[in-house]
Structures are given as structure tokens and as C-alpha cells.
Amino acid sequence: MTSLNNINKNNPFKVPENYFEDFSKEIMSQLPEKETRNKVVPLWKKVVPWAAVAAMFVGIISTVGIFNNNSGLNPTSPKDATQQQAMLSETDEEDFYKYIQDEAAESIYIDALYSEVN
Known part of the structure; x- marks a missing residue:
């Protein structure tokens, strides 16, 4: 039987010089260029929030106008x-x-x- 002492304790595998330092650069250079697309946002998605805010202000103003309409009670x-x-x-x-x-x-x-x- 062979004893464990006779086995070579050196690692038989070698890594090339600067392999891990240049690894990400090499991988990125092999990937195809990704096309960047501009998002197209429909007009209604831009308009709806502003319309909601405008409707809210119209509601508030009309409510205040109704409650403050004292022209019939206070003669001028x-x-x-x-x-x-x-x-x-x-x-x-x-x-x-x-x-x-x-x-x-x-x-x-x-x-x-x-x-x-x-």
C-alpha cells in the first residue's frame, strides 16, 4: 500500500498570470453589444396624473365657492x-x-x- 507521505503535496494545476484580473474584461469583450432602446411612454400616461391634479383643484375650489357663497345672506x-x-x-x-x-x-x-x- 502506498502511504500518504509518498504523494506529492504540490497542486498540479496552474492558473495563468493575471487571469482573474483580466477575467471580467475578457468576458465583456466576448459578449455582443446590447442595444439601448429609449422607452416610449404613451401620452395618456403623462396626461392622466396632471388631469387628476387639475380635477382635484377644481373640486376644492368649487366646494369652497359653494360654502362661501353668502351673497344672498349679506346685502351689499x-x-x-x-x-x-x-x-x-x-x-x-x-x-x-x-x-x-x-x-x-x-x-x-x-x-x-x-x-x-x-
Whole structure:
């Protein structure tokens, strides 16, 4: 049997000089050149975000405009105030008289119902 001591302990394989230093350069030189393509982005993908932002601002502005529309409540001149007061007083009187008439009619109806029952 051969003993392990008799086996040559030197590595039988050799690597050429500067093999690993030039390895990546050699591999890259053997690869075909890659074509660089420019991405074509459709117009709608560029426009949609801006349209969404514009729609958001239109919504905010219209909402603020609706809540801040106090032109009907705050008269700008004394003449407008007088006209508004006259309209409100006429409406109030008309509503009051209608309410009184409705109450009177209801009272007469209830009296008629109770008088028939008894």
C-alpha cells in the first residue's frame, strides 16, 4: 500500500498570470453589444396624473365657492337690505296667516268629530 507521505503535496494545476484580473474584461469583450432602446411612454400616461391634479383643484375650489357663497345672506347696499326685509316680512305674514287658518280649520274639524261621537 502506498502511504500518504509518498504523494506529492504540490497542486498540479496552474492558473495563468493575471487571469482573474483580466477575467471580467475578457468576458465583456466576448459578449455582443446590447442595444439601448429609449422607452416610449404613451401620452395618456403623462396626461392622466396632471388631469387628476387639475380635477382635484377644481373640486376644492368649487366646494369652497359653494360654502362661501353668502351673497344672498349679506346685502351689499341698504336698498338690497330693505328689499330683503320686505320680502321676509311679507313671507312671514303670509305664513303666519296660513298657519292661523290651518289651526282654526283643524280645531273646527276636531270639535265636529267630538260632537258627533258624544
